[in-house]
Amino acid sequence: MDWKKRLAGRIPPELGREIDIFETEIGLRKQGKIDEKVFAETRLRRGVYGQRYDSGQRSDGAKTQTLAYPSGELTKGPSTLWDAPGMQRIKIPYGGLNAEQLEVLADLAEEYADGILHVTTRQDIQLHYVHIEDTPSLFRRLAAVGITTREACGNTVRNVTACPLAGICRDETFDVTPYAKACSRFLLGHKDTQNFGRKFKVAFSGCAEHPCGLAMMHDVGCVARTRVVDGREKRGFEFYVGGGLGAVPYPAKLFDAFLPEEELLPVAQAISRVFARMGEKKNRNTARLKFLVNKLGLDEFRKVVLEERRSLPADPAWTGFLAELHATDEKPLRPARPANGQARPEGFDAWLQSNVYRQRQPGYAAAQATLPLGDFTARQARALADLCRRQSGNPVRLTVEQNVLFRWVSEDELPAFYADLRAMGLGEAGAGSIVDVTACPGTDTCKLGISSSRGLAAELRQRLATRNASMDEAVRGLKIKVSGCFNSCGQHHVSDLGFYGVSRKKGSYTVPHFQVLVGGKFQENAGAYGLAIIAIPSKRIPEVVDRLTLGFLEGRAKQETFHAWVTRIGKAKVRAMLEDLAEVPPPEVDRSFYSDWRDPREYSVGDMGVGECAGEVVSSLEFDLAAAERETFEAQLALEEGRASRAAEQALGAMLTAARGLVATQLPDVAGRDRIVREFRDRFVETRLFWDPFAGGRFGAFLFKAVEAPPDPAPDAVRRLIEESQLFVEAAHSCRLRMSQQGMRA
Amino acid sequence: MTGPADLQRFAVKIFAERRAPLEVSEFIPVFHRWIRDRAVPGILIDVADYGHLPEGPGVMLVGHEADYAMDAMEGPFGLLYTRKRPSPGALAGRLEAALRAAQAAGAKLEEEFAGRLVIGKGEALFLSNDRLLAPNDGAAFEALRPALESAASAVFGGADVRREEGDPRRRLAVRLTCR
Numbered sequence: 001m002d003w004k005k006r007l008a009g010r011i012p013p014e015l016g017r018e019i020d021i022f023e024t025e026i027g028l029r030k031q032g033k034i035d036e037k038v039f040a041e042t043r044l045r046r047g048v049y050g051q052r053y054d055s056g057q058r059s060d061g062a063k064t065q066t067l068a069y070p071s072g073e074l075t076k077g078p079s080t081l082w083d084a085p086g087m088q089r090i091k092i093p094y095g096g097l098n099a100e101q102l103e104v105l106a107d108l109a110e111e112y113a114d115g116i117l118h119v120t121t122r123q124d125i126q127l128h129y130v131h132i133e134d135t136p137s138l139f140r141r142l143a144a145v146g147i148t149t150r151e152a153c154g155n156t157v158r159n160v161t162a163c164p165l166a167g168i169c170r171d172e173t174f175d176v177t178p179y180a181k182a183c184s185r186f187l188l189g190h191k192d193t194q195n196f197g198r199k200f201k202v203a204f205s206g207c208a209e210h211p212c213g214l215a216m217m218h219d220v221g222c223v224a225r226t227r228v229v230d231g232r233e234k235r236g237f238e239f240y241v242g243g244g245l246g247a248v249p250y251p252a253k254l255f256d257a258f259l260p261e262e263e264l265l266p267v268a269q270a271i272s273r274v275f276a277r278m279g280e281k282k283n284r285n286t287a288r289l290k291f292l293v294n295k296l297g298l299d300e301f302r303k304v305v306l307e308e309r310r311s312l313p314a315d316p317a318w319t320g321f322l323a324e325l326h327a328t329d330e331k332p333l334r335p336a337r338p339a340n341g342q343a344r345p346e347g348f349d350a351w352l353q354s355n356v357y358r359q360r361q362p363g364y365a366a367a368q369a370t371l372p373l374g375d376f377t378a379r380q381a382r383a384l385a386d387l388c389r390r391q392s393g394n395p396v397r398l399t400v401e402q403n404v405l406f407r408w409v410s411e412d413e414l415p416a417f418y419a420d421l422r423a424m425g426l427g428e429a430g431a432g433s434i435v436d437v438t439a440c441p442g443t444d445t446c447k448l449g450i451s452s453s454r455g456l457a458a459e460l461r462q463r464l465a466t467r468n469a470s471m472d473e474a475v476r477g478l479k480i481k482v483s484g485c486f487n488s489c490g491q492h493h494v495s496d497l498g499f500y501g502v503s504r505k506k507g508s509y510t511v512p513h514f515q516v517l518v519g520g521k522f523q524e525n526a527g528a529y530g531l532a533i534i535a536i537p538s539k540r541i542p543e544v545v546d547r548l549t550l551g552f553l554e555g556r557a558k559q560e561t562f563h564a565w566v567t568r569i570g571k572a573k574v575r576a577m578l579e580d581l582a583e584v585p586p587p588e589v590d591r592s593f594y595s596d597w598r599d600p601r602e603y604s605v606g607d608m609g610v611g612e613c614a615g616e617v618v619s620s621l622e623f624d625l626a627a628a629e630r631e632t633f634e635a636q637l638a639l640e641e642g643r644a645s646r647a648a649e650q651a652l653g654a655m656l657t658a659a660r661g662l663v664a665t666q667l668p669d670v671a672g673r674d675r676i677v678r679e680f681r682d683r684f685v686e687t688r689l690f691w692d693p694f695a696g697g698r699f700g701a702f703l704f705k706a707v708e709a710p711p712d713p714a715p716d717a718v719r720r721l722i723e724e725s726q727l728f729v730e731a732a733h734s735c736r737l738r739m740s741q742q743g744m745r746a
Numbered sequence: 747m748t749g750p751a752d753l754q755r756f757a758v759k760i761f762a763e764r765r766a767p768l769e770v771s772e773f774i775p776v777f778h779r780w781i782r783d784r785a786v787p788g789i790l791i792d793v794a795d796y797g798h799l800p801e802g803p804g805v806m807l808v809g810h811e812a813d814y815a816m817d818a819m820e821g822p823f824g825l826l827y828t829r830k831r832p833s834p835g836a837l838a839g840r841l842e843a844a845l846r847a848a849q850a851a852g853a854k855l856e857e858e859f860a861g862r863l864v865i866g867k868g869e870a871l872f873l874s875n876d877r878l879l880a881p882n883d884g885a886a887f888e889a890l891r892p893a894l895e896s897a898a899s900a901v902f903g904g905a906d907v908r909r910e911e912g913d914p915r916r917r918l919a920v921r922l923t924c925r
Contacts, residue, residue, distance in 0.1 A: 001748060003878060053791060060782035067789055069810060083810060085791065103915060110917060111755060111875050114794060115803050115819065128794075129808055131830070137878075372798040377819055379801070382915055425800045444794070458798050598795050600775040 003137040010144040018150065019143065022046055023136040030074065030082070040077030047089040047152030048135055050077060051128065051445050054084035061601030076132055085129040087445060088113070088138065089152040093184040094162035094177055094204070095123030095398035095405075099385035102396070104145045106381035112138050117381055119374040119402045121438060121491050122201070123161045124152065128445050151188060155196040155287075157272075160184035162204040163212035164397035164405045167330060168359040168366055172206025173224035174235055176213070177328045179264060180204040182321035183222075186265050187272065195276040197287035201244070202268070205525050208238065214400060216252045217243045217494060217526040219289040220268060227258050236260040241271065241301070242293030245488035247695070248723040249529045250290040251716075253298045255305075263309075265318045270309035278304070285698035330394040330408060336363025337412040348418050350429040350469065354476075356414065359407070365414060366407045368431040369421050372461065373439055373454055374402030376426065383424040391417060400491075401438055403431050434471070434478040434549075435464045438491060442484025442501060443596065448694050449484035451501025451512040451538055455597025457482050463542055475549045478562055479522050482514070486727060487694075493529040494520045496562040497545060502535050502730055503603075503737065505622070506584045510737055512538040512596040512603045515726075518548070518566045518574055528563065531636050531719075532726050533575045535629070539593050540581045547577050572637050621736055624661025628654040628729045635722045644718045648711035651718070651725035655703045658732035662690070665739070677707055690735045699724075699731035748879075750889040754832045755875040758844045759817065760852050761824035766862040770797045773805040773816045776858050780807060786851050788812055812844075814851055820919070821871050825852050828875065837890075841897035845870060845922075849901070868902060868924030871910075873917045882918040884909070890920070898922040 004020075011019070022042070029039045056067045069083035076082050090105070097105075105125060109117050112134045113127035120126055130138070139149060151157055160180050167175035183202055187193050193200070202220045205213025215221030221240035226233050239259040243252025259267060271289070278296075280287040293301045355368040369376075369384065376384070384404060388396055392408035399405055404426075409417050421427035430436050437460050440446065442453030460480060468476065483490035483500040492498030498517035503510050513535045520530030536544055551574075556565045566574055584593050595603050631654035638647035656673060659680040663670045670679055684690035685700040692699060702724035711721060774793055781790040789810035796802045803826070804816040810831060817826035827848035833840050852865035872894060874880035880890060887909045898905030902924040910919040 001878060006878060058781075058791070060778070062782065065782070067791060067810070069789060085808070085810075106915075107877060111877065114806060114808065114813065116796060116799075129791075129813075375796065375799055375802075377799060377802050379819055379916075382913065455795075458795075461798070598771070598774060598797075599793075600778055 003140045007140050007144045011140055012143065015143040015148055015150075016140070019136055019139045022139070026133065026136070029076065036075045036077055036080075040080065041154055043076060043132065043135075044154035045151055045156055046135070046139065047091065047149035048130075048132060049087040049089060049153055050080045050447055051084065051086045052443065052447050052449065054081055054086065054447065055079045056081045056084065059601065061595075082132065085131060087441075088127045088130045088135065088149065089120070090125040090127070090142065090147060090149050091152045091159040092123055092125055092147070092398055093160050094166070094180040095164055096177070096395040097398065098395045099388040101145045101147060102381050102385040102388065104141055104147075106378035106385075108138050108141060109378045109381070115378050116375050117378070118441070119371055119376075119398045119404070121400050121402065121440065121489060122159050123164075123398045123400060124159050125398070126441075128441075148188070151193075153199075155198050157187040157193050157200045157202065160187075160202045160204070161213065161218075161400065163206050163210075164399045165212055165357065165366060166204070166206050167328075168361060168364070168407050169206050169210075169212075170358070170360045171210060172360075173226055174206065175329070176204040176206050176222070176224050178321060178325045179222065179237075179261070181328060183265065183268060185321075186317055187268060190269070190272070192269055192272045192276060196272075197275075197279045197281040198284055198289075200272070200275065200289060209524060212400070213525060214491075214494065214522075215240055215243075215525040217245050217249065217491075218252060219244060220271065221252045221525070222259075222264070223525065225258055234260060237264060239267070242290040242298075243526075244288050244290045245491060245493050245529075246288065247486045247488070247698075247727055248720055249488065249493045250294065250720070251526075251529065253293060255298070255302055261322060262319045266309055266312055266315070267305065269315075270305045270312060273308050273312075274301075274305050283696075283698070285695050285701075330392075332361075332364060332408040332410070333391070333393045334410055336361070336410045338363055339411045339414065342412060342415045344415055345419050345422070347422070347427065347429065348415055351418055351427060352414065354429045354433055355431040361408075363411055364407075365409050365411055366405055367409050367414065367417060367421075368399070369404040369406070369426040370428040370431045370436060371403050371426065372428070373437075373457055376404075380424050380426060383420075384426070387417070387420055387424075401432055401436060403436070428465075430465070430468055430476075432479075433468070433476045434480055435461055435468050435476075437461050437464075438479070438481040438495070440483050440489035442482070442490075443599070446484055446489075448487060449501065450503055451484055451514055452596040452599055453482040453484035453490055453499075453501060455599060456499065456514065456538060456541055459597050460542060460545060464545075472553055474556065474562075475553060478549065480545070485694075486730065491526075492517055492520075494522050494526040495530065496520065496522075497548060498530045499541060500532070501538075502733065504535060504537075504584070504733060505737060505740065506594075507586075508740070509587060509594050510603055511584050511593055514538055514541050515730075516541075516544055516578065518571065519563065521563050531571070531722065533571050533633060533636070534578050534582060536578060536581050537584050537593050538596055543581055544578055547581075548574070551577055570637065570640060571633070575633060621661045621665055624657055624664070625729065625732055625736065628658035628661070628732065631657060632722060632725045632729060635725065639715065639718055639722065644713045644715050645711070648713065648718045648721055651721045652706045652711065654725045655706060655728045658729050659684075659703060662732055662735060665744070673707065677703065684735065689738060690731060692731060692734065699728050702728045750874075750880040750886050751837050751893070753837060753874060753876055753880050753890070754840070755829060756841070756844070756880075757820070757826055757828040757873040757875055758841070758848050759820055759824045759826045759871040759873070760848050761822050761866040761869060761871075762816070762852070762855075763864045763866065764823070764862065765864055768859060768862045770804045770816055770818075771795070772859070773855075776855070777805060777807040777814070780854075785854065786814070787847070812847065820873060824871075825855065825865065827851065836893070838893040838896035838900075841872070841893055842900045845897055845901045870898075870922045872920040872922060875917060877917070880918055882914055882916060886918055887920065890918075894920055894922065898924075
């Protein structure tokens with residue numbers, strides 16, 4: 001007996017066939033009959049990701065150990081050993097999960113993973129420590145309850161997200177749920193979405209003002225709109241394209257102020273075709289749709305897409321779903337009754353204030369179960385399934401802030417509902433507040449993590465929770481988001497206080513740091529992106545939070561938001577508040593700085609030791625890198641003051657300073673812009689010293705691009721140049737570290 | 747694979763008692779050191795910290811063949827040893843090996859936290875971690891009983907074997923109590 005036989009008849013035939021094919025491909029790869037690169041993309045398209053240490057090497061803090069797996073050198077992708085545990089991403093369109101699905105996910109977490117379900121910032125579920133040979137059974141059990149992992153990763157259309165309040169929101173124009181569902185179904189496995197150079201993300205929002213859908217940071221963002229045509233109200237979307245976070249974030253551009261609902265899917269298909277045909281394929285670092293939109297310009301992009309649209313043969317699926325728009329409508333189990341003097345359990349009032357949303361439908365509320373760091377156990381998943389059946393009967397929604405939202409709770413039942421959540425350990429107040437820190441997996445499990453985002457988030461959460469009750473409302477409402485690296489899976493750009501992981505050298509040690517970002521906005525569908533102002537040692541980030549929140553409280557004008565306060569006082573002042581925290585004490589004074597949160601290993605590769613010199617020797621490269629950081633910051637200030645051209649010069653200047661510093665380690669007297677660039681290319685890029693394991697030569701290319709053409713003075717373009725300059729300087733720090741490891745002068 | 751006798755995914759838990767304050771986070775450096783020193787058998791991969799989840803798996807030493815977790819999710823606080831990859835031999839032998847592996851790790855933890863942590867010696871919890879081969883029902887329990895009794899006798903010198911009733915969606919759980 002196996003799951004295939006057990007579930008026969010319950011798995012949709014097409015999904016079943018795909019899973020069978022994947023199982024065969026696993027067998028073929030084990031026999032060496034499929035190339036590892038091809039197999040890697042095959043598994044990624046089914047949500048089967050690699051995980052940290054899957055190269056078979058792991059530093060224990062003193063040295064690097066080899067993990068001698070039984071399958072030896074067999075790989076499931078380049079440098080990814082077969083037996084190494086991986087991450088399974090499971091797409092949950094618009095975050096909607098019913099009770100039966102929750103129960104199956106609980107079983108899978110126990111049997112194939114570590115018993116934990118993790119909610120991502122894009123409404124997926126992730127399981128960790130999964131063996132690849134377990135994935136076909138896992139897929140079949142998911143397919144039997146209507147879930148597919150297809151295209152959860154890889155160069156595909158990723159999970160289609162939507163505002164979790166869709167259908168019950170007091171501000172929405174209309175319920176976007178059926179549109180998100182239709183879009184997800186239509187694009188899944190579509191022939192026109194199979195040849196992308198990079199991933200493609202779609203989001204739906206019911207309104208423009210509130211943040212839940214985060215439409216502005218997606219490749220395609222749809223904001224519900226209506227228009228009166230011939231005396232009748234017509235539905236459509238404010239339709240955005242080319243947004244995205246990642247290393248260099250781009251705000252989406254308005255493609256159409258009103259795209260009629262019947263044009264949603266054909267235009268999405270046309271964009272897919274244009275993206276597949278004209279998008280970058282060789283250099284994955286410039287392959288997202290945002291780069292194509294930027295390269296062509298919005299007007300040309302729109303023209304090409306609309307031409308493509310006109311050439312498409314009609315497809316009944318484009319509009320078929322419109323006849324079933326109400327199929328996803330939800331109905332409550334019981335008539336609503338107002339709160340009527342029920343006993344209020346301890347802690348209820350605080351929870352009510354932060355976790356409960358009054359629905360558009362009178363007498364009903366939506367209530368959040370707060371998941372610490374987006375995690376919940378298999379046991380809690382079953383308890384949530386019970387609660388789902390008992391309270392509303394409708395699906396729950398996963399949120400981009402990594403919580404679970406229940407809808408249709410009658411107001412009189414809220415105290416009992418809260419007591420149930422408390423009993424399962426999920427009744428913490430503070431959902432969506434400063435305590436509810438968002439974090440990507442970071443160094444816990446991600447191959448790209450630089451610093452411990454979850455460790456930091458857990459620490460901040462713990463500290464802030466103790467002060468939550470006495471916290472000023474203005475501070476309580478702030479958002480903190482943490483990413484383990486520049487790739488922004490923790491969405492650090494769209495928070496009041498954002499952090500992303502970087503590292504810095506201190507003598508012969510490497511010290512975990514976080515870049516501090518301010519100026520971002522979660523509101524208005526991710527309406528503004530923050531910029532990094534200073535790198536601070538990981539262990540001092542809690543002090544950063546304390547200082548900035550205190551500074552905000554003391555310095556804000558009446559009703560001023562954090563974003564407005566930062567804008568008014570300027571980033572120079574914000575940075576000045578933190579500068580002394582950037583100092584790293586020597587290891588003999590405080591060794592805690594040399595390991596990361598919740599990880600006692602020394603934060604460095606194992607073969608590095610304490611330097612022999614009695615005193616600290618600061619290399620000229622260190623000075624150059626510090627100068628380059630200062631220049632990128634000054635560029636930000638210039639942009640803030642409206643001096644875009646000056647900002648662009650400084651951003652480029654910062655890259656040149658860092659490049660000169662690197663070149664000077666080999667050619668001390670190098671000078672002149674062209675010479676620096678040429679030598680940098682020959683000595684660092686061509687030799688792959690200046691080479692990121694994830695981004696390849698992308699950061700070096702930022703410099704070459706900037707020197708080749710005069711900078712575009714448009715503020716958006718300058719802003720991007722500053723971002724690129726920051727990443728270039730970060731890459732120079734990483735390069736310096738690599739040089740040290742290789743025994744080179746750095 | 748046809749039935750409970752083929753079971754390869756299962757867990758055993760031995761219970762622990764804190765005799766003095768002991769935070770779950772204190773297990774993190776211990777498990778990292780165990781990886782460094784290869785202190786327990788098998789391929790040891792990483793330490794997962796779920797200390798932020800009350801009644802969760804606590805701190806977990808993730809391995810290839812098996813995981814060790816200071817767990818508060820399945821029954822009282824204790825050391826949960828979860829077998830993940832197939833091992834040779836008959837089921838009774840595999841169960842006995844798992845119980846002994848858990849006990850050996852428990853003894854090491856007692857040494858690590860001398861006087862603060864005591865691992866129970868005469869009781870264990872068995873969990874089937876495969877709902878296909880050994881679901882949470884009476885038939886699967888009866889099919890597993892001989893192997894469980896044999897393993898428990900070998901380790902405890904005789905034990906009562908009792909199925910834990912409860913939520914049928916949870917894993918088949920059997921309490922092994924030293925006679």
